[in-house]
Amino acid sequence: MLTGSLISYLSFFKTVEQLQQAVDQLSKLSPESRELFLAAFDQWIVPKDHFLVREKEVADYIFFINKGIARIYYYKGGKEITEWIAMDGQFFLSITSFFQRTPSHLIIQTIEPAEVLGIHHNKLMELAKKYHDVETLFRKMLTGSLILSQMRMDSIQFETAQQRYEKLLQQFPDMIRRVPVSYIASFLGVTLETLSRIRSAR
Numbered sequence: 386m387l388t389g390s391l392i393s394y395l396s397f398f399k400t401v402e403q404l405q406q407a408v409d410q411l412s413k414l415s416p417e418s419r420e421l422f423l424a425a426f427d428q429w430i431v432p433k434d435h436f437l438v439r440e441k442e443v444a445d446y447i448f449f450i451n452k453g454i455a456r457i458y459y460y461k462g463g464k465e466i467t468e469w470i471a472m473d474g475q476f477f478l479s480i481t482s483f484f485q486r487t488p489s490h491l492i493i494q495t496i497e498p499a500e501v502l503g504i505h506h507n508k509l510m511e512l513a514k515k516y517h518d519v520e521t522l523f524r525k526m527l528t529g530s531l532i533l534s535q536m537r538m539d540s541i542q543f544e545t546a547q548q549r550y551e552k553l554l555q556q557f558p559d560m561i562r563r564v565p566v567s568y569i570a571s572f573l574g575v576t577l578e579t580l581s582r583i584r585s586a587r
Contacts, residue, residue: 401426404449404502407474412525418516425508429501437501438493443486444479446503447526453499456568459491467571469537470564472557480530496564541574549573550583 401423408414414422426449431437437455438444448455450471457469457477468491471477482489483506495501513520540549550573553560560569570580 401502403451403474407449407476408522411529412518412522414518414522415516418512418519421516422504422512422519422522425512426502426504429503431495431499431501433495433497435495435499436492437495437503438479438482438489438491440490440492441488442482444482444489444491444493445506447476447478447483447506447509448493449476449502450474451500451502453501454496454563455493455499455501456496456564457491457493458568458571465571467568469533470557470560470568470572472560472563476526476530478530480527480534484527496568546573546575546579547583549575550580 404426405419405423408419408422427446437446437448440460448471450473452473454473455471455477456467457471457479458465458467460466469477477493479489479491479493481487482491486506509519509523513523540552544552553569553573566580567577570577573580575583
């Protein structure tokens with residue numbers, strides 16, 4: 386029978402293995418820098434509705450969600466606005482707070498039990514300063530985050546609600562099943578009523 390510590394170790398190894406695959410897809414690291422980069426990540430197993438970043442906290446981590454879903458949102462006019470929904474195998478962060486070391490206006494909260502890893506700002510900066518390939522990876526992670534943000538803004542500005550919903554189905558088919566419809570409507574920039582009409586018309 387496996388002991389609890391061994392089970393935890395094997396679970397962590399599997400989680401890091403999936404993180405490594407995600408890193409390799411972004412940018413190749415040397416064996417030395419890869420080992421140090423992966424070892425720099427902390428790991429949490431958290432319940433549903435757990436806050437990874439609270440409003441007005443400084444965001445210290447770039448997160449990787451190995452399993453589960455996290456919602457990134459903010460308040461506007463007393464309403465919650467969903468900016469992003471991070472699912473299995475994705476990196477995510479409160480970008481302005483992380484880089485400027487200022488209080489975050491974004492809130493990051495799990496919406497189902499999750500396995501999460503995160504690399505602290507200080508550790509990442511130390512590795513990026515020492516290893517050029519980590520610096521390159523860091524730049525690609527930042528660039529990818531900015532591109533996704535711009536694509537989301539372009540989608541809201543130039544695409545119809547129907548087009549945005551269809552694209553979401555193509556890119557993240559699991560999201561419709563696992564994420565509350567109110568969060569999806571907010572993420573798409575539409576009302577619940579509009580989203581209901583779109584879904585019923587399909």
